[in-house]
Amino acid sequence: MTARVLITGAARGIGAAAAFAFARKGARVVLADLSQPEATAEAVRGVGAAEVQALACDVSDAVAATSLRDAVKETWGGLDVLVHCAGIIHEAPLLETPVADFDRVIAVNLRGSFMIGQAAISLMTPDSTNPPRIILIASDMAYYGRETFSPYVASKHGVLGLVRSWAKEFAPGILVNAICPGPIDTEMLGAANMSAEWRQKELAIPLGRFGQPDEIAAVATFLAGEGGRYFTGQGIGPNGGSVMP
Template sequence: MSDTLAGVRALVTGGSRGIGRAIAISLAAAGARVAFGYHGDGQAAHSTLATVRAHDASAFAIEADVSVEAEAVAMVDRAIDGLGGLDVVVNNAGILHEVGLLDTLVADFDAVVGVNLRGTFIVGREAIRHMTRHAGGRVINIASDLGYLGRERNTAYCASKAGIAAMTRCWAREFAPDILVNAVAPGPVDTDMLGAEVMSEEQRHKEAEIPLGRIGHPEEVAALVTFLAGPQATFITGQTYGVNGGSVMT
């Protein structure tokens, strides 16, 4: 527990489980007031909310599909109302649909890009709309190392994550110096999305190629997000930081 984020009001999308859950807990543990979004996994959201509330008794969760404009806009509005403002937004909600290019339907492509890229765009736009009217803010978008590396059977996912990194740079330029916008690009992290417990031989082989020799933990991503939301990250904008055990080195 610390109070580095005391007084900070934060919205985390996809906060019910995995990386978003760890981010919501980490921000609250640093003293922030937290709202988080989720879609379709109410039980996980309920359990995460109980944990976040151990640090921030006023924390709340909002169900919304970020790919649906009206729902995403309403979620940001509700967060601003409930928190009494918004200083930090973390665009973390994401999905992955692994399918070979030749079998990828336009509907599959649209679904992944709709959540990952369009969802980040809508939530980011609405959060920034609020932040520009106030004393500034921080936007932290969750990209992926696959946005650089590419991966077979993941066209839509990789394209959406590269798009998030590009959008991050656009917003950082457009809203400097008041709003700082950065991205975090994790490598493989132990969550439901990765399905680490059922990793294939091929995936295990890839894991062995990570210089640090293992996949990451959600808390290791959350630690960087919490730093970027905090008082020491004042000269950083437009960056995409890897948390990947060395799988990408630039």
């Protein structure tokens, strides 16, 4: 059966790269993003996907998450792979961070991971021979922390908590892992989200460069494929050496 893959945050960055990577493998792909990612979906259709759909979804909204689940169920009857990439970042000193900004980061990054993961798992048929896969995008910052990014770090640390808990709850029938990227060349590293000082600090890692979205997408397709059958509860770190557990 052709894999049925749901990718959130799919209009750009890591999510878009994942959509192309799974499409090239012939998967059926739903691209979900805050604004309907039809332009990305149209491009993805040209690279080999069995089927591509684009759906608008605010992952921090419970009604939207339920609607996304229902749309996938109606179209495909179930789901084989979730790659949850939707997320936001916030840089500010703690004493200059309003509670509303903290709440927004937690709502998108952690609450969204919980709701989208819950929705995806409800659509999966556990199978210890060929288990469905849940893949959440966390961050290298979840391991080492970072000043002036405390809401983001807390949210991504929480994502790892979800992964470890779900991995134990649903093994061996569903495999649950996180990808914890280092600095990746996406809009998230742009001036609207991170200061020039911190972008420069991101380069102070052994490989001395930003990673590319397709390098993260390659990890997602690995975890979703035959090579990922013995991984669960893990945080995989394509990070250029920023974290060395």
